[in-house]
Each structure stands twice: as C-alpha cells, then as structure tokens.
Amino acid sequence: MSDTPQKTNPIFKYFSEFGVLRDCGKNFWLTNFIQFFDGLSYFTLIIVFTLFLNKYCGFKDADAPYWVGMYTLFISMFVFAVGTICDIIGLRRTYLIGFILLIGGRIILGMGTDFGTEICGLTQDSSRYFVMAGITIMSFGTAFMSPCITTSIRRFTTLRSRPTGFNFYYLFMNIGALLAGFAIVDPLLGWQGDVDGLLWVINFGTCCNVIAFIFTRFIDDDFYAVPEEKLNKKETATRRPLQLICEVAREKAFQKLIVFLLLTLGVRLVFTLQFLIMPQYYTRTIGDDFQLGFMNSINPFIIITGLILIIPILNKFSTVKLMISGMSISALSLVLMAVPPEWYFIIPGIETIGQAYFVAIFTQIVVFASGELLFSPRFSEYVARVAPKDKVASYMSLSALPMFIAKPVNGVVGGLLVSYLCFDGIAAKMDTGHIDFWHSPEFMWTIYLCMALISPIAIILTKDSFVSDHPEEDADSKDDNAEATEEKAEPEAC
Amino acid sequence: MSANETQMTHEAPKTQWGPIIKDMFILVCVMATLGYLCKLAMVPFEHTSPTDSLVSIIRKGAVTNGTDETFLKEMALGSEQVKDFVNYADNTGRTPLMWAAYCNFNDSKASLEKDVARLYYVRQLLATPGINAKMADRDGFTALHWAAWSGMPYTSVLLLEAGIDINAVDNNGYTPLMLAALRGNEQVVRVLLALGADAAKVNKDGKTAAQLAAENEGAYSKREARIFAWTRIPGLEDFNLFELIFAPSREASYQGAIKLLATPPAACSIETFKQEMTAAEAKAAAEKAKAEAKDADKATIEANETKVERAVEAPAQTEPEQAPSEQIP
Numbered sequence: 001m002s003d004t005p006q007k008t009n010p011i012f013k014y015f016s017e018f019g020v021l022r023d024c025g026k027n028f029w030l031t032n033f034i035q036f037f038d039g040l041s042y043f044t045l046i047i048v049f050t051l052f053l054n055k056y057c058g059f060k061d062a063d064a065p066y067w068v069g070m071y072t073l074f075i076s077m078f079v080f081a082v083g084t085i086c087d088i089i090g091l092r093r094t095y096l097i098g099f100i101l102l103i104g105g106r107i108i109l110g111m112g113t114d115f116g117t118e119i120c121g122l123t124q125d126s127s128r129y130f131v132m133a134g135i136t137i138m139s140f141g142t143a144f145m146s147p148c149i150t151t152s153i154r155r156f157t158t159l160r161s162r163p164t165g166f167n168f169y170y171l172f173m174n175i176g177a178l179l180a181g182f183a184i185v186d187p188l189l190g191w192q193g194d195v196d197g198l199l200w201v202i203n204f205g206t207c208c209n210v211i212a213f214i215f216t217r218f219i220d221d222d223f224y225a226v227p228e229e230k231l232n233k234k235e236t237a238t239r240r241p242l243q244l245i246c247e248v249a250r251e252k253a254f255q256k257l258i259v260f261l262l263l264t265l266g267v268r269l270v271f272t273l274q275f276l277i278m279p280q281y282y283t284r285t286i287g288d289d290f291q292l293g294f295m296n297s298i299n300p301f302i303i304i305t306g307l308i309l310i311i312p313i314l315n316k317f318s319t320v321k322l323m324i325s326g327m328s329i330s331a332l333s334l335v336l337m338a339v340p341p342e343w344y345f346i347i348p349g350i351e352t353i354g355q356a357y358f359v360a361i362f363t364q365i366v367v368f369a370s371g372e373l374l375f376s377p378r379f380s381e382y383v384a385r386v387a388p389k390d391k392v393a394s395y396m397s398l399s400a401l402p403m404f405i406a407k408p409v410n411g412v413v414g415g416l417l418v419s420y421l422c423f424d425g426i427a428a429k430m431d432t433g434h435i436d437f438w439h440s441p442e443f444m445w446t447i448y449l450c451m452a453l454i455s456p457i458a459i460i461l462t463k464d465s466f467v468s469d470h471p472e473e474d475a476d477s478k479d480d481n482a483e484a485t486e487e488k489a490e491p492e493a494c
Numbered sequence: 495m496s497a498n499e500t501q502m503t504h505e506a507p508k509t510q511w512g513p514i515i516k517d518m519f520i521l522v523c524v525m526a527t528l529g530y531l532c533k534l535a536m537v538p539f540e541h542t543s544p545t546d547s548l549v550s551i552i553r554k555g556a557v558t559n560g561t562d563e564t565f566l567k568e569m570a571l572g573s574e575q576v577k578d579f580v581n582y583a584d585n586t587g588r589t590p591l592m593w594a595a596y597c598n599f600n601d602s603k604a605s606l607e608k609d610v611a612r613l614y615y616v617r618q619l620l621a622t623p624g625i626n627a628k629m630a631d632r633d634g635f636t637a638l639h640w641a642a643w644s645g646m647p648y649t650s651v652l653l654l655e656a657g658i659d660i661n662a663v664d665n666n667g668y669t670p671l672m673l674a675a676l677r678g679n680e681q682v683v684r685v686l687l688a689l690g691a692d693a694a695k696v697n698k699d700g701k702t703a704a705q706l707a708a709e710n711e712g713a714y715s716k717r718e719a720r721i722f723a724w725t726r727i728p729g730l731e732d733f734n735l736f737e738l739i740f741a742p743s744r745e746a747s748y749q750g751a752i753k754l755l756a757t758p759p760a761a762c763s764i765e766t767f768k769q770e771m772t773a774a775e776a777k778a779a780a781e782k783a784k785a786e787a788k789d790a791d792k793a794t795i796e797a798n799e800t801k802v803e804r805a806v807e808a809p810a811q812t813e814p815e816q817a818p819s820e821q822i823p
Contacts, residue, residue, distance in 0.1 A: 058550030062540050070529050077525045081518045108579050117564045123571060124564060168732055245664050252530040287600040352710060354600075358739050374552040407530040422585055425596055428643045431676060432668050433698070434633040
C-alpha cells in the first residue's frame with residue numbers, strides 16, 4: 001500500500017483520502033444516501049423540465065424556460081429562509097417539512113395537467129395553474145434540501161474528516177447527476193415515448209424523494225460529531241433570514257464582491273442554459289428521440305474525472321488566472337454552436353445538417369464542461385477568500401444575489417429566443433433551405449456568445465480594480481476559514 | 495402545529511418567529527414582483543395563438559377508448575371563441591392540421607407509431623366543417639409536406655383524400671415526394687408514388703427526389719466517428735458517436751426509398767392504403783390492450799393474449815393479399 005507508484009497515482013491518492021471517513025458514523029452515510037436520491041430526483045427533473053412543461057403540460061415555447069427560470073429563482077430565494085428555519089426546528093423536522101413540500105409539489109406537477117383536464121373538466125390552459133402551483137411548492141421543498149444536507153454533513157463529520165466528507169458528498173452528487181442522464185432519462189424516454197416518458201421521469205424522481213425521505217427518519221437529530229458545535233447552534237438560531245444582507249451590505253469587501261459577481265454573470269448565465277434551452281435545442285435540431293440523457297451525463301462525467309485527476313494539479317495555479325481561463329473556455333464553447341452547421345462539412349464524415357449539429361453539441365458540451373471544471377471551484381474559493389474570517393458562510397450565501405435577477409431574466413430571454421429562432425419544426429425548414437443565419441439557432445447562440453464573452457473581458461479589464469490574486473487582503477483577516485472548504489463543495493445546481 | 499412548535503423551540507428558547515416570518519414574506523414579495531415584471535416584459539414579444547392549447551393536446555396524443563375528450567372540448571371552445579379556428583395559422587403560418595402532420599424522429603419506426611397515434615386527430619380535424627386542408631405555411635409547406643418530411647404515410651393518405659395537391663411545391667420548389675425522399679421515408683415515398691406523385695420534378699437547386707434520397711442516404715450511412723478508438727478499451731473502442739443519432743430503421747428506410755424511386759410501385763387507389771391503415775390501427779390497439787392487460791392482472795395474461803391475438807388476426811384477414819408493399823413494421 002505504501003509503494004510509491006500507488007502514492008503518485010492521482011486516482012489512488014484521491015480515494016485514499018476517503019479512509020478518514022471511517023470516523024463518521026451512520027448519520028453521515030444516511031445523509032449521503034439522502035443526497036444521492038434527492039440528487040437523482042433533482043437532476044432527472046432538470047434534464048427534462050422544459051420539455052415536460054412544453055410537451056406534456058402545454059406551456060408555450062417562451063413560457064417553459066420562463067417557469068424553469070422561476071423555479072430556480074424560487075429555490076435561491078427560499079434557501080435564505082431555510083437556513084434559519086433549519087437551525088431553529090432541527091434537522092429531522094426540516095427534512096420532514098422539506099420532503100412533504102417536495103413530494104407534494106412533485107405530485108401536483110406530475111398530475112396537475114391530467115387532473116385539471118380529465119377530472120376537474122378544465123381546459124388545458126386552466127389546468128396549467130395546477131402545474132404552476134406544483135412548481136412553486138416543489139421549489140420551496142427543494143430549497144430545504146441543499147442547506148439541510150450541507151448542515152447534516154457538517155454536523156456529522158469531525159473537524160478532521162469534514163473536508164473529505166464534503167468532497168465525498170460532492171463526488172456522490174455528481175455520480176447521481178451522471179446516472180440521472182444515461183441510466184434513467186434515456187431508458188424511460190425510450191420505453192414510454194417522447195411525451196409520456198417525460199411524466200415517467202418526473203414520477204421516478206418523486207419515488208426517489210420518497211426513498212430519501214424514508215432515510216431521513218433514521219437520522220439522529222441530537223448527534224453532533226463535534227459536541228462543542230451544539231452550543232454555537234443556539235446563537236445562529238436567533239438570526240433572521242435577511243439579517244445576512246444587513247450585516248454585510250456596507251462592507252467594502254462585500255461591495256467589491258458584488259461587482260465581481262456582476263462581471264461574471266454573463267458566463268454564469270450560460271451555465272443555466274444547459275437546462276433552460278438546450279433540451280429544446282437538441283430535440284428540435286436533431287430529433288425527439290435524441291439521447292438527451294447521455295448528453296447531459298457528459299458534463300458530470302468530466303467533472304468527476306476532473307475532480308479526481310485534474311483539480312489537484314490545478315491547485316498550483318493562480319485562482320484568478322484559472323477563473324479567467326475557465327470563463328473564457330466556457331464562453332468560447334458557444335462558438336461551436338454559433339457557427340453555421342455547413343461549416344462542419346469540411347470535417348471528413350460530416351455531410352448532413354443533423355451530423356453537424358450533433359458534433360457541434362457534443363464538442364460544445366465537452367469544451368464547456370472543461371471550462372466549468374476550471375472556473376466553478378476557483379469561483380467558490382475566490383468568494384470564500386474575499387470574505388472576512390467570520391463571515392465566509394454569509395458571503396457564500398449572498399454570492400447568489402446577482403443571480404436572483406439574472407435567473408428569471410434569462411428564462412424570459414431564453415424562452416423568447418427559442419420561440420423565434422429554434423421553434424419546433426425548424427429542422428424541416430433547415431433541410432429545405434428556408435432558414436437564413438438571422439433566423440437560425442446559430443444566431444441565438446451568437447447572442448449568448450456575446451453575453452458570455454463580456455465576463456472574461458470585463459474581468460481582465462478590471463483585474464486591478466475589482467479582482468485580485470490576494471482578495472483576502474481586503475477582508476478583515478488573512479486566514480482562510482475552514483468553512484470555506486466546506487462551502488466550496490456546495491452544489492452549483494441552481 | 496403549535497404543540498409541536500413549542501417542543502421544537504425549547505431547544506432554541508430565544509427564537510422569535512415574527513421577524514423570520516416577516517423576512518420570508520419580504521422574500522416572497524420580492525420574488526413574486528420580480529417574476530411578474532419579467533412576465534410583463536415578455537408579453538409584447540411573445541407569440542400567442544388561440545390554437546396553442548389544441549396543438550399541445552394533439553402533440554400529447556392522449557386518445558383513450560378511441561376518443562380524446564380534452565381535444566373535443568378544446569375544439570368546441572376554440573370554434574366558439576375564434577372565427578375560423580380550425581384554419582387559424584400561428585406565427586410560423588402553421589394550422590392545427592399541419593401540426594398534427596408533424597413529428598421529428600430519427601427512428602422511422604417511431605415516426606410510424608406516431609403516425610398511427612395521430613390518425614384520430616387528423617380525421618377529427620379533416621371532418622371539421624370549413625377546414626381548408628390545402629393551406630400552406632409561410633414557406634409554402636402544406637400539411638402534406640409536413641407529413642412527408644415527418645414520415646407519416648397514413649396521415650399523408652388522409653390528406654391526399656382531403657384534396658391536397660400531391661405535387662404541391664414550397665417556396666424552394668420542394669414537393670412532398672422530395673421531402674419524403676430527402677428524409678428516407680420509404681413508406682411515404684411508396685404512398686406518394688403509388689398515388690401518382692411526379693418523381694421527375696426538380697427543386698430550386700435542380701435536384702429530383704431520387705437525387706435527394708441518394709445524397710442523404712450516402713451521408714447517413716457513413717459512420718466514422720469512433721472517437722474513443724484511442725482508448726483501446728473493448729466496447730468503448732468501437733463506440734460510434736453517430737450511433738446516437740442513427741437508427742438502423744432509418745438506414746433501411748433510405749435504401750427502400752431509393753429502390754422505390756428507381757422502380758416505382760404500381761399505381762393503386764387510396765382505398766388500398768386505407769385498408770392497410772385500418773389494419774395498422776387495429777394492430778396498435780391490440781398491442782396497447784395487451785400491454786394494459788399485462789399491467790392489470792398477471793394472472794389472466796394468457797386469456798387476454800388469446801383475445802389480443804384474435805383481435806390482431808381479424809383485421810389481418812381482411813387485408814388484400816397483395817398489398818403494394820410490406821406492412822408497416
């Protein structure tokens with residue numbers, strides 16, 4: 001075991017760290033199972049959400065991404081309140097409330113349209129209100145999960161095992177995301193068809209949530225791996241949800257952080273396109289039987305591989321440089337979809353528009369995920385370093401603020417662009433030469449490319465004013481907080 | 495709730511729910527305002543058509559016991575509220591009939607299944623008083639163009655029966671036969687050729703249906719993207735990226751279409767295809783009944799299968815012995 005080849009092998013090195021998790025008891029593993037099943041449920045939903053709303057519930061092209069955008073906004077908003085509630089009422093009760101809302105919301109989402117039209121005798125237009133109610137309730141439930149699970153991981157790990165515990169949690173979450181695509185979504189759509197299959201995916205997620213809920217019943221609410229932390233809980237329990245904003249709004253470091261976050265907004269919006277627009281783009285340009293799940297599995301596959309093999313090497317490089325590189329790669333990946341598909345015909349073996357689109361989509365996903373791999377962990381790390389020692393968690397939570405405005409706006413813009421430039425049936429019109437560049441999906445991607453490129457350019461231009469290689473100098477303390485490592489592992493899911 | 499809350503809060507005695515609820519209320523208000531403002535901003539640019547719901551019902555295709563009540567209700571409601579509802583063209587110029595004649599699958603078997611599933615809607619729409627089946631969208635596509643591109647032979651038969659010109663050309667000179675050939679939709683090519691489509695017509699680029707089929711088949715059958723060959727991992731090494739968008743059924747369908755265009759089938763009447771359509775519908779219904787029977791009661795599977803087999807056999811016996819070509823898979 002102690003031989004040098006094994007020590008230098010990054011895969012061995014990565015997994016050997018997990019040995020420390022032997023310190024963690026049953027509650028830690030239960031939390032990971034909860035996270036796994038909840039993650040499966042979330043990722044299967046998010047892969048097909050726009051398609052489900054559009055095809056099964058009859059939402060218009062513009063409305064479907066808008067509601068998915070609203071769903072992610074609701075989650076981000078409610079997360080603020082849930083952290084405080086979790087501290088007050090305890091984990092088990094928070095899980096109980098969260099899962100009741102989540103499962104209830106999902107059932108309403110799945111059954112809403114059919115219940116409205118077939119049982120209540122409503123028109124399809126009216127029955128969509130059930131679906132909207134389902135989305136709102138479900139988002140509240142989903143908002144409970146992320147803070148609850150991170151609190152559980154923190155509580156059930158010792159100080160020694162905590163960073164590894166979060167790494168394991170992050171790995172497990174990505175394995176869930178990986179499986180959600182090719183192992184769940186594709187088989188279900190293949191089995192039940194392109195429309196009914198979507199409902200089956202939603203129902204599968206609901207079942208996963210039920211399983212996760214059963215696991216929560218075995219969690220010991222009073223257990224703390226570090227007993228001293230139980231005392232701190234009482235202090236945080238008195239905090240108001242919006243108190244965070246009041247506490248840090250006047251701090252110079254926070255103001256600088258907000259500017260930095262606004263500058264990165266362009267490229268971070270592109271991250272949300274994966275579930276807002278891409279599903280419709282894929283199925284409309286390539287076909288309704290396109291293997292959507294497989295394509296969505298590529299991203300977590302690259303993230304998992306990167307976590308194990310690449311991230312330890314990247315830690316040697318400057319955070320800001322890596323962020324800029326990651327942002328630029330992710331933004332530039334859109335070039336692959338913005339160029340006319342005919343350009344791909346110069347590559348041997350690509351002769352139809354379908355093949356060209358497919359290669360463009362595949363390459364874009366790979367390039368984009370590589371950029372994300374460089375950017376996302378560095379971004380979280382940067383936010384943590386900007387924060388004063390005692391306010392890392394607050395800064396991390398508030399770093400989502402600019403995205404509040406961006407998410408619904410992105411949903412609206414994405415929906416409208418899809419309805420104009422990637423409408424259902426566009427493949428037939430492209431086959432027969434009726435679509436010019438200005439009315440094509442490529443123009444849509446050109447618009448997004450311009451938006452995304454603003455971020456790396458802005459960061460480079462303002463590098464000396466708002467972005468620094470040593471952001472901790474702006475903060476009150478030069479020390480990194482242990483919590484930074486923990487928070488870094490929080491999902492970028494929404 | 496209150497009894498429980500008292501228990502809950504004893505762990506954190508200083509908790510004040512008032513400010514927390516107030517903050518949550520602020521959050522909900524901010525969120526609702528933000529969402530509403532975004533929706534308001536969207537309205538002027540949004541495409542809305544009174545037929546949106548009807549189209550979505552057709553695409554969902556939930557026919558139960560030979561009828562779809564939601565569809566009928568929407569038709570009745572739409573006809574009351576909007577003049578010439580059934581012919582209403584949306585922002586792309588498409589009518590509900592054109593939407594019913596559209597699907598987009600790589601697997602030609604899936605297209606044929608969708609075709610059978612949509613027949614109910616196409617019949618209902620064509621039976622609606624005042625329908626103009628010959629309408630074309632903004633690019634000159636008729637419903638028959640859409641059905642031909644989508645690979646829906648039976649829908650094409652119904653549309654031809656409704657009087658759509660079999661050689662109608664779109665703004666770029668494409669006929670339905672060219673679109674069927676371009677996509678390698680063998681069954682549609684067979685129907686169109688047997689019912690008198692002109693295979694000699696050329697599009698704006700001077701290409702015939704046969705040339706379009708040959709060009710696209712050549713491209714379609716090339717499968718060279720073995721991107722993981724370098725890994726030398728058995729299985730992964732042979733993994734072909736393009737397999738994900740290639741369906742073997744489509745490739746066979748292309749080859750069938752090319753053969754038909756080279757040697758057109760004998761002319762026959764619409765009635766021949768309508769008989770075939772009835773058999774296909776009966777087969778689909780029997781398969782559905784078989785699946786439902788399996789789910790409903792495993793103990794009675796054998797008895798149900800006997801019934802199903804009889805149901806399949808009955809229409810098959812009424813088929814003509816020499817159909818123009820093989821049955822739909």
